[in-house]
Amino acid sequence: MEKEEEKEMITKKEFQELKQKEKWLKEAAKIVSTREEDLLKTIERFQKD
Amino acid sequence: MINKTELMKQLRKNPDRYWKVKLFEKKGFVRKQCKHCGKFFWTLVENQETCNDASCKPYNFIGKPLTKKKLTYIETWETIRKFFEKNGHETLNRYPVVCRWFPLYFTIAGIVDFYRLNDSELSFEFPANPSIVNQVVLRFNDIPNVGINGKSYSCFSMVNQQNLYDGKKGYWKDKCMDLDFELLTKAFGIKEKEINFIEDAWVGPSAFGSSLESHVGGIELSNSVFTEFVGTPDNYKEMKEKVIDVGIGLERFAWITQGTPTSYDVTFGDVMKKLIKESGVEYDKKFFERYSIFSGSLNVDEVQDMKLARIWVANQLKTTPEEIENKVAAIEALYAIADHTKNLMFALADGGIPSNTGGGHNLRVVLRRSLSFLEKFNWNFKLFDAVQWHAEFLKKMFPEVPDKLKEIEKIISIEENRYKQSKERTKRIVETLKKENKTLSEEDLVKYYDSEGIPPEEFVEAGMNIEIPARFYSQVTARHVQGKITEEKIQFDVSKIADTELLYYKNAYLFDFKAKVLKVFPDNWIVLDKTAFYPLGGGQTFDTGSIDGIKVLEVIRIHNVILHKLEKPIKEGKVVECKIDEERRLRIMRHHTATHIILAASRKVLGSHVWQSGSEKTEEKARVDIAHFESLTEKEMEALENEANRIVEKDLPIEINWLPRLKAEQKYGFVIYQGGVVPQKELRIVSIGNIDHEADGGTQVKSTKEVGFIKLVRTKRIADGTVRLEYTAGDVAESYLRDRERILQEVAQKLNVKENEVPAAVKKLFDEWKKKKKKK
Numbered sequence: 001m002e003k004e005e006e007k008e009m010i011t012k013k014e015f016q017e018l019k020q021k022e023k024w025l026k027e028a029a030k031i032v033s034t035r036e037e038d039l040l041k042t043i044e045r046f047q048k049d
Numbered sequence: 050m051i052n053k054t055e056l057m058k059q060l061r062k063n064p065d066r067y068w069k070v071k072l073f074e075k076k077g078f079v080r081k082q083c084k085h086c087g088k089f090f091w092t093l094v095e096n097q098e099t100c101n102d103a104s105c106k107p108y109n110f111i112g113k114p115l116t117k118k119k120l121t122y123i124e125t126w127e128t129i130r131k132f133f134e135k136n137g138h139e140t141l142n143r144y145p146v147v148c149r150w151f152p153l154y155f156t157i158a159g160i161v162d163f164y165r166l167n168d169s170e171l172s173f174e175f176p177a178n179p180s181i182v183n184q185v186v187l188r189f190n191d192i193p194n195v196g197i198n199g200k201s202y203s204c205f206s207m208v209n210q211q212n213l214y215d216g217k218k219g220y221w222k223d224k225c226m227d228l229d230f231e232l233l234t235k236a237f238g239i240k241e242k243e244i245n246f247i248e249d250a251w252v253g254p255s256a257f258g259s260s261l262e263s264h265v266g267g268i269e270l271s272n273s274v275f276t277e278f279v280g281t282p283d284n285y286k287e288m289k290e291k292v293i294d295v296g297i298g299l300e301r302f303a304w305i306t307q308g309t310p311t312s313y314d315v316t317f318g319d320v321m322k323k324l325i326k327e328s329g330v331e332y333d334k335k336f337f338e339r340y341s342i343f344s345g346s347l348n349v350d351e352v353q354d355m356k357l358a359r360i361w362v363a364n365q366l367k368t369t370p371e372e373i374e375n376k377v378a379a380i381e382a383l384y385a386i387a388d389h390t391k392n393l394m395f396a397l398a399d400g401g402i403p404s405n406t407g408g409g410h411n412l413r414v415v416l417r418r419s420l421s422f423l424e425k426f427n428w429n430f431k432l433f434d435a436v437q438w439h440a441e442f443l444k445k446m447f448p449e450v451p452d453k454l455k456e457i458e459k460i461i462s463i464e465e466n467r468y469k470q471s472k473e474r475t476k477r478i479v480e481t482l483k484k485e486n487k488t489l490s491e492e493d494l495v496k497y498y499d500s501e502g503i504p505p506e507e508f509v510e511a512g513m514n515i516e517i518p519a520r521f522y523s524q525v526t527a528r529h530v531q532g533k534i535t536e537e538k539i540q541f542d543v544s545k546i547a548d549t550e551l552l553y554y555k556n557a558y559l560f561d562f563k564a565k566v567l568k569v570f571p572d573n574w575i576v577l578d579k580t581a582f583y584p585l586g587g588g589q590t591f592d593t594g595s596i597d598g599i600k601v602l603e604v605i606r607i608h609n610v611i612l613h614k615l616e617k618p619i620k621e622g623k624v625v626e627c628k629i630d631e632e633r634r635l636r637i638m639r640h641h642t643a644t645h646i647i648l649a650a651s652r653k654v655l656g657s658h659v660w661q662s663g664s665e666k667t668e669e670k671a672r673v674d675i676a677h678f679e680s681l682t683e684k685e686m687e688a689l690e691n692e693a694n695r696i697v698e699k700d701l702p703i704e705i706n707w708l709p710r711l712k713a714e715q716k717y718g719f720v721i722y723q724g725g726v727v728p729q730k731e732l733r734i735v736s737i738g739n740i741d742h743e744a745d746g747g748t749q750v751k752s753t754k755e756v757g758f759i760k761l762v763r764t765k766r767i768a769d770g771t772v773r774l775e776y777t778a779g780d781v782a783e784s785y786l787r788d789r790e791r792i793l794q795e796v797a798q799k800l801n802v803k804e805n806e807v808p809a810a811v812k813k814l815f816d817e818w819k820k821k822k823k824k825k
Contacts, residue, residue, distance in 0.1 A: 009757050012698070018789070031808065
C-alpha cells in the first residue's frame with residue numbers, strides 16, 4: 001500500500017513575515033544576553049525589579 | 050601490513066622471475082651488489098661497484114647536465130607527455146590533492162588516483178588504459194628535509210605511467226622497461242651507461258610486487274612498480290589484472306637536464322627568482338654548486354644529528370660549519386617557503402582547510418613553518434605573494450588553479466592572524482614556565498603543537514632554552530597522515546541469512562507492507578525477508594512503527610541484512626503486517642533532502658571548499674558539519690538560507706540512479722563523496738537538478754518543493770575548520786517559527802507594544818533597569 005501526503009505549505013509571504021518576527025525576537029534577546037525562550041521571564045524580572 | 054624486508058628476502062630467491070626483463074638481456078645489463086649499501090642493481094658497466102643511489106654516490110650532474118638539451122620544468126613535462134602519447138598513452142587531468150575517494154587525507158602518490166575499495170579490498174580503476182597523469186602529490190613525512198637536501202618536497206609532481214595487464218590487453222614488465230629506458234635515452238638523451246636499475250619492492254594496502262628504480266648520476270629518477278599479488282607474502286594470490294605503476298619524478302628529470310645546484314632552482318623557476326629578489330638574500334651560486342654535491346646526503350631520516358652532518362659536509366668542502374650555516378640557511382628557508390606555499394596553493398584550491406585535526410593539521414604545519422621563516426629572517430613579502438607567483442608560473446600545466454586565488458588569499462590571511470594570536474599565547478606560557486622554573490620535553494613540544502598549534506621555534510624565540518628535535522615535524526605530521534576506516538561492529542551472525550529486499554529503495558513512500566519473519570535473534574531482534582523500515586545509517590535516523598502491532602524500537606543494518614528490534618517477542622516464520630510511522634518518516638525525508646540543499650547552497654555562498662564532515666537527520670531537526678575556515682556571519686547565514694529556499698522554490702526533481710563508480714566520478718566529479726568514501730563498485734547517486742549530486746543511501750522526497758521552506762536555526766564553529774549548521778524544514782520549520790512568533794507576541798503584550806517595537810522596548814527597559822541597579 002502506497003501513500004503520499006500533500007502537505008499544504010505556508011506561502012512565501014507568510015514565511016518571510018514569520019522570519020521577520022524571529023529577527024525581532026532574536027534582536028531583543030541579544031540586547032539582554034538571553035536565550036529567546038527565556039526572554040519573557042527576563043522581562044518579567046526586570047519589570048519586577 | 051606486509052613487511053617489506055621479508056618480502057625482499059622472498060623475492061630475492063628468484064631475481065630472474067621478479068626483476069630480469071628482456072631489456073637487460075638485449076642490452077647486456079649485468080646484476081651486481083652495491084658494495085656500499087648491499088642492494089642489488091643492474092648496470093651496463095662491468096666494473097661498477099656502487100648502485101648510483103645518492104647515499105652511495107655523490108651527484109655527478111651538478112654544473113654538468115646529463116642531457117644535451119636544458120629543459121625548464123614545464124618543458125620537461127611536455128617531453129614526457131609527448132613521449133607517452135606517441136606510445137599510445139592517454140594523458141589524464143590531475144586528480145585533487147585532497148583525497149576524497151580513498152581513506153587518505155591527501156593524494157600521496159600518482160597511483161592513489163586509481164585506488165578504490167570494494168569492502169576492505171583494494172582495487173584499481175583506470176579511466177583509460179594505458180595512461181599517464183601529471184599528479185601533484187602532497188607528503189608531510191619529509192618536512193625536515195625540505196629545502197635542505199636539494200630534492201625533498203612536501204609538494205611535487207609525480208608523473209604516473211599506469212597500465213592494467215590481464216595477459217592479453219595492456220603490457221607487462223618487458224614493455225614497461227623498454228618504454229622507460231627509451232624515455233631516458235631517446236626522449237631525454239641520457240647515455241645508456243649512466244643508467245642503473247636498482248631492485249626493490251612495493252608494498253601497498255593489501256597488494257604488493259617487485260619494482261625497478263631507475264638511477265642516473267646519483268639520483269633516482271623513477272620507480273617502475275609491478276603490482277601482481279593481493280594479500281600478504283604468507284597468504285597471497287596472483288592478481289588477474291596486474292598493474293604497472295611507474296612514478297616518474299618530474300622535478301628530478303628537470304633537474305638533471307639543468308644541472309642546477311638543487312632541484313628547487315629548476316622546479317620553482319621564476320618563483321625562486323622572485324623570492325630571492327624580495328628577500329634580498331645573496332645567492333652564492335658557485336658555493337652552492339660545490340655544496341649541493343654533498344647536500345643530497347643530508348637526509349634527516351638517516352642523519353640523526355643535523356649539526357654533525359653539517360660538520361661532515363664542511364670537512365668535505367674544506368670549510369667550516371659556520372660558513373655553511375651563513376651561506377645556506379636563508380636560501381634553504383626560501384626553498385622551504387617555495388615548497389610550502391606551492392603545497393598550500395594546491396591544497397586550498399582543492400578544498401583543504403588548515404586546522405588542528407586530521408589533514409588540516411598538516412597544512413597548518415607547513416603554513417606556520419613558512420611564517421616562522423618570514424619572521425626569523427625578517428622578510429617583508431607575504432605568503433600569498435608566493436602563491437600568486439606559483440599560480441602564474443604553473444598556469445600552463447594547471448590552468449584551473451588561478452580561479453581559486455581569491456579563496457586561498459582569504460584562508461591564508463585568517464591563518465596569519467591566528468598565528469599572531471598563538472604567538473601571544475606562547476609568550477604567556479613561556480612567562481609562566483620561567484616563573485615556575487620549568488623546561489619543555491620533546492613530548493611537551495608535541496603536546497603544545499597538537500593542542501595549541503604552537504611550533505617549537507616559537508618557544509625558542511620567546512626565550513626558552515630548548516633543542517628542537519630534527520624529526521619534530523615528521524613526528525607530528527605522521528600522526529595525521531592517514532584517514533581512518535571505521536570498522537563495523539558485528540553484533541549478530543547474519544552470514545547464513547539471505548539479503549533483505551530493501552523496499553525503501555524501490556518506493557520511499559511505502560509505509561504499509563507484509564513480510565515474513567526469517568530469523569529471530571535474542572532480545573527481540575528480527576530479520577524480515579523484505580522491509581521498508583530504513584535502518585540507522587548515513588546520518589539518517591532509523592524508522593519507527595509497528596510489526597504485527599508490536600512497536601519497532603530500533604532498526605540497524607549488518608552487511609545486507611536489516612534487523613528490527615521489537616518491544617515484544619514474535620515467532621519465526623510468521624507473515625506479519627508492518628506499518629511505518631509515516632509522519633515521522635516524511636519529516637526525516639524532508640530533512641534529508643534539505644541537507645543536500647543546504648550543502649549546495651553553502652558551496653555557492655561560502656565557496657567550493659565546503660565539504661560535509663558529518664550530518665544527522667532526525668524528525669525534529671537536521672544538522673550538517675561543514676569544512677569552513679571561520680564562523681558564519683549573520684549576513685552569510687541569511688544568504689545561505691535564502692539560497693536554500695530559492696532551490697526549494699525552483700521545485701527541482703530529485704533523481705536517483707545507480708551508476709558504476711568510475712562512471713559516476715567521471716560524470717559528477719569527486720563531490721559525490723560528501724558522505725565519505727563508498728567502498729562499493731556501484732553507487733546510488735542522488736541528484737537535485739544540476740546543482741547537487743551525491744553518493745547517498747538515504748530516503749529522499751521527490752522534488753525540492755516537497756521539502757518546504759528551510760529555516761537555518763543556528764550555526765556554530767564546533768572545531769577548528771568545522772562549522773555546524775542546524776536547520777529545520779517543512780512543517781517543522783513552520784512550527785519552529787510559529788513558536789518564535791508566540792514568544793514575540795507574549796513579550797509584546799507584556800511590554801504593551803507592537804511586535805516590531807519589541808527590540809526598542811526591551812532596550813529601553815533594560816537601560817532603565819541598569820540605571821536603577823546603579824543607584825542601588
